[in-house]
Amino acid sequence: MSDAVSPLATPFPAMPPVTGAHIATVRAGYKAWERHDLTLALLDEGTAVAGVTTQSKCPSPEVEWCRAALPLGRARALVVNAGNSNAFTGNRGRAAVEAIAARVAAGIGCQPSDVFVASTGVIGVPLPIPTAEAGIDAALTAPQVGWEEVAAAISTTDTFPKGAMARAVIGDRTVNIVGVIKGSGMIAPDMATMLGFVFTDAAIDPLFLQQMLNAANGRSFSCITVDGDTSTSDTVLAFATATAGNAPLSSFDDAGADAFAAALNDVCLQLAHLVVKDGEGASKFIEVSVEGAESDRSAHRIAMSIANSPLVKTAIAGEDANWGRVVMAVGKAGEPAERDRLAIRFGDTQVASGGLAVEGYEEAPVAAHLKSQEVRIVVDIGLGEGRATVWTCDLTHGYISINADYRS
Amino acid sequence: MSDAVSPLATPFPAMPPVTGAHIATVRAGYKAWERHDLTLALLDEGTAVAGVTTQSKCPSPEVEWCRAALPLGRARALVVNAGNSNAFTGNRGRAAVEAIAARVAAGIGCQPSDVFVASTGVIGVPLPIPTAEAGIDAALTAPQVGWEEVAAAISTTDTFPKGAMARAVIGDRTVNIVGVIKGSGMIAPDMATMLGFVFTDAAIDPLFLQQMLNAANGRSFSCITVDGDTSTSDTVLAFATATAGNAPLSSFDDAGADAFAAALNDVCLQLAHLVVKDGEGASKFIEVSVEGAESDRSAHRIAMSIANSPLVKTAIAGEDANWGRVVMAVGKAGEPAERDRLAIRFGDTQVASGGLAVEGYEEAPVAAHLKSQEVRIVVDIGLGEGRATVWTCDLTHGYISINADYRS
Numbered sequence: 001m002s003d004a005v006s007p008l009a010t011p012f013p014a015m016p017p018v019t020g021a022h023i024a025t026v027r028a029g030y031k032a033w034e035r036h037d038l039t040l041a042l043l044d045e046g047t048a049v050a051g052v053t054t055q056s057k058c059p060s061p062e063v064e065w066c067r068a069a070l071p072l073g074r075a076r077a078l079v080v081n082a083g084n085s086n087a088f089t090g091n092r093g094r095a096a097v098e099a100i101a102a103r104v105a106a107g108i109g110c111q112p113s114d115v116f117v118a119s120t121g122v123i124g125v126p127l128p129i130p131t132a133e134a135g136i137d138a139a140l141t142a143p144q145v146g147w148e149e150v151a152a153a154i155s156t157t158d159t160f161p162k163g164a165m166a167r168a169v170i171g172d173r174t175v176n177i178v179g180v181i182k183g184s185g186m187i188a189p190d191m192a193t194m195l196g197f198v199f200t201d202a203a204i205d206p207l208f209l210q211q212m213l214n215a216a217n218g219r220s221f222s223c224i225t226v227d228g229d230t231s232t233s234d235t236v237l238a239f240a241t242a243t244a245g246n247a248p249l250s251s252f253d254d255a256g257a258d259a260f261a262a263a264l265n266d267v268c269l270q271l272a273h274l275v276v277k278d279g280e281g282a283s284k285f286i287e288v289s290v291e292g293a294e295s296d297r298s299a300h301r302i303a304m305s306i307a308n309s310p311l312v313k314t315a316i317a318g319e320d321a322n323w324g325r326v327v328m329a330v331g332k333a334g335e336p337a338e339r340d341r342l343a344i345r346f347g348d349t350q351v352a353s354g355g356l357a358v359e360g361y362e363e364a365p366v367a368a369h370l371k372s373q374e375v376r377i378v379v380d381i382g383l384g385e386g387r388a389t390v391w392t393c394d395l396t397h398g399y400i401s402i403n404a405d406y407r408s
Numbered sequence: 409m410s411d412a413v414s415p416l417a418t419p420f421p422a423m424p425p426v427t428g429a430h431i432a433t434v435r436a437g438y439k440a441w442e443r444h445d446l447t448l449a450l451l452d453e454g455t456a457v458a459g460v461t462t463q464s465k466c467p468s469p470e471v472e473w474c475r476a477a478l479p480l481g482r483a484r485a486l487v488v489n490a491g492n493s494n495a496f497t498g499n500r501g502r503a504a505v506e507a508i509a510a511r512v513a514a515g516i517g518c519q520p521s522d523v524f525v526a527s528t529g530v531i532g533v534p535l536p537i538p539t540a541e542a543g544i545d546a547a548l549t550a551p552q553v554g555w556e557e558v559a560a561a562i563s564t565t566d567t568f569p570k571g572a573m574a575r576a577v578i579g580d581r582t583v584n585i586v587g588v589i590k591g592s593g594m595i596a597p598d599m600a601t602m603l604g605f606v607f608t609d610a611a612i613d614p615l616f617l618q619q620m621l622n623a624a625n626g627r628s629f630s631c632i633t634v635d636g637d638t639s640t641s642d643t644v645l646a647f648a649t650a651t652a653g654n655a656p657l658s659s660f661d662d663a664g665a666d667a668f669a670a671a672l673n674d675v676c677l678q679l680a681h682l683v684v685k686d687g688e689g690a691s692k693f694i695e696v697s698v699e700g701a702e703s704d705r706s707a708h709r710i711a712m713s714i715a716n717s718p719l720v721k722t723a724i725a726g727e728d729a730n731w732g733r734v735v736m737a738v739g740k741a742g743e744p745a746e747r748d749r750l751a752i753r754f755g756d757t758q759v760a761s762g763g764l765a766v767e768g769y770e771e772a773p774v775a776a777h778l779k780s781q782e783v784r785i786v787v788d789i790g791l792g793e794g795r796a797t798v799w800t801c802d803l804t805h806g807y808i809s810i811n812a813d814y815r816s
Contacts, residue, residue, distance in 0.1 A: 055742075057740075057746070058736070059739070088760070088765075090763045090764035092764070126764075227718045228717075228718070309636075310635045311635065314808055314811035318813060323532070330465065332463075335465075337466065339466040339467070340498065342466065356496060394812075399722070403722035404803070404805075
């Protein structure tokens with residue numbers, strides 16, 4: 001991880017172990033660094049798994065491997081490599097993933113398809129198989145580590161370790177949901193990658209876990225952006241070890257399912273926000289809400305158009321209430337909008353409505369709001385009931401320094 | 409215009425007057441600056457006009473005015489205001505445009521719909537009508553100025569005046585096509601606006617002029633991006649004064665039509681490139697070509713995904729041959745692509761093909777190419793015959809300084 005910690009960093013929360021998940025980290029040595037860079041989670045038999053992966057048309061072989069294994073719904077292990085994404089490496093990349101899965105499967109006696117693999121780091125360099133195998137061998141006998149160590153070991157150029165947890169009551173049992181995530185720090189000009197892993201001791205049918213994860217993803221990871229550049233390797237996996245003794249959840253009709261889904265949403269949203277708070281060069285956390293759009297989908301696209309606009313993001317960095325740039329970003333989104341119905345708030349202050357500036361709006365509260373670390377922009381399109389909220393960070397000199405001033 | 413001139417600036421070319429177009433500039437005083445900021449072009453009776461305007465859903469009232477007048481196909485005057493875009497100003501903005509057209513129409517004896525209006529500058533502030541009217545009155549009796557003065561008067565935060573010209577032979581006549589353009593400099597955090605004006609002495613049917621302008625626009629202005637942020641006010645208008653004495657052009661069957669269209673394309677492409685070369689903070693001019701896509705449209709979208717990627721643009725700024733970021737941008741474009749058929753060239757050097765790095769490609773010519781001011785990226789998707797080329801600039805600290813460090 002980097003030396004310069006994001007000003008938006010938050011302390012790592014206290015998170016309990018998840019029974020049924022034994023996690024170790026070791027230094028495989030994917031880069032010339034003195035830190036752990038290989039994480040191995042061993043999972044009890046009966047662990048269910050669900051996952052979401054990048055929409056990229058150029059996915060890493062790890063993403064393809066996970067996609068193929070997910071429909072089986074069960075997992076016995078997870079390997080995370082940091083320092084090399086193994087993406088765009090042709091047959092050699094595929095061979096590396098197969099070798100990793102085979103090594104773990106032989107070590108613990110399971111099917112290779114029970115082993116999930118994720119890698120993050122530089123693109124275009126095949127993952128060295130002997131390095132991975134030696135790391136796995138060491139990790140198979142290494143002691144259990146805490147979640148903060150896991151979050152650190154899966155990081156590349158993140159500036160702080162990121163984790164979140166929540167609890168849910170299912171019948172007479174309280175289950176834990178913990179998650180760790182990496183992403184959005186990119187001090188060396190490597191490919192940004194978001195990897196997130198959620199572990200719970202609850203017993204959950206894998207199809208239902210997938211259903212809940214899809215829903216949580218739609219409101220969390222799919223609603224954040226740092227620079228609009230989608231990675232080749234984004235992966236979020238959820239593992240349910242079924243050690244809590246709850247009556248297994250298989251649909252929303254089951255008691256406790258709603259509570260569990262809410263807690264899963266909570267963890268995913270916390271993790272997603274942490275990625276934004278570690279966004280490259282970020283000095284402000286920005287929430288963009290769009291309401292009154294023709295549909296939720298349309299609202300989401302407009303919100304993303306605002307959140308990805310370099311002009312909006314630099315204005316926020318400059319603490320400048322330049323709402324005209326929000327108008328611009330609504331206009332360019334390509335979604336239904338009518339200029340003369342548009343209304344815009346910064347914080348709690350209405351700055352524009354009915355297609356023009358609010359005459360004599362108070363500038364002091366707007367200026368004060370923009371000086372804070374968390375900025376909120378609300379846009380009412382005035383057409384319908386569609387709404388969406390997304391989160392991003394500002395665009396600063398830090399982003400340029402991280403991505404242009406350093407050479408790969 | 410700004411004091412710090414873009415390192416990519418080129419000298420203003422020698423451009424002849426266009427007979428039938430009398431152009432004057434005056435200081436209306438839209439901002440507290442000592443420079444001409446209102447341009448008035450008076451056009452001979454019989455002048456044909458064609459135009460293309462922003463796709464924004466929040467267009468300026470000037471854009472709406474031009475759109476309404478364009479189908480009539482004739483023009484007698486053009487007014488360009490610099491320093492205030494008059495966008496997102498409700499009824500007061502519409503009233504300002506109507507007042508401007510009425511003032512000019514009364515002054516020269518024409519219909520208000522013969523008067524075209526364009527404005528550029530800060531958004532959300534209604535254009536002051538008395539200021540505009542006084543400026544028009546002064547301009548109506550002001551002497552003709554040269555094209556460089558026109559290019560300067562329509563500028564806002566551009567760092568150099570931008571013009572281009574070409575000639576075409578139609579039968580026994582040689583006609584001139586000259587154009588001026590502003591855009592992409594934004595030293596104060598105002599809304600970026602691209603305004604371009606092309607004048608020719610050729611006689612051309614307005615519908616045919618529109619057809620040729622649409623085609624030229626598709627290969628020039630629609631193929632450039634600085635930051636992906638579409639303005640509310642983008643407008644390109646072409647005026648044909650019909651003073652050259654050529655047999656009027658009304659279709660591609662007419663002698664000289666192909667030559668004229670080629671010359672018009674040439675002027676539009678030169679102007680579009682000049683805008684990129686004055687892109688905010690630009691230090692390099694980047695050409696992105698995509699071939700082998702499923703269709704030309706698909707190729708264009710992939711090329712724009714690459715050209716708008718902040719990670720690609722910062723890599724070029726850092727003179728870093730980080731082709732993995734090009735893979736990422738292809739992958740996120742949402743267009744048909746197959747990772748294992750992808751090939752990438754930087755300059756003349758193949759760096760990736762068949763879904764992985766070219767083993768042992770020569771790094772020296774790639775490094776040398778990236779050190780030059782003009783960088784060329786070619787991506788072969790390997791699926792079909794679709795191709796497109798777009799142009800952009802790199803993303804540097806200059807962009808952040810221009811848009812975040814200064815307050816509006």
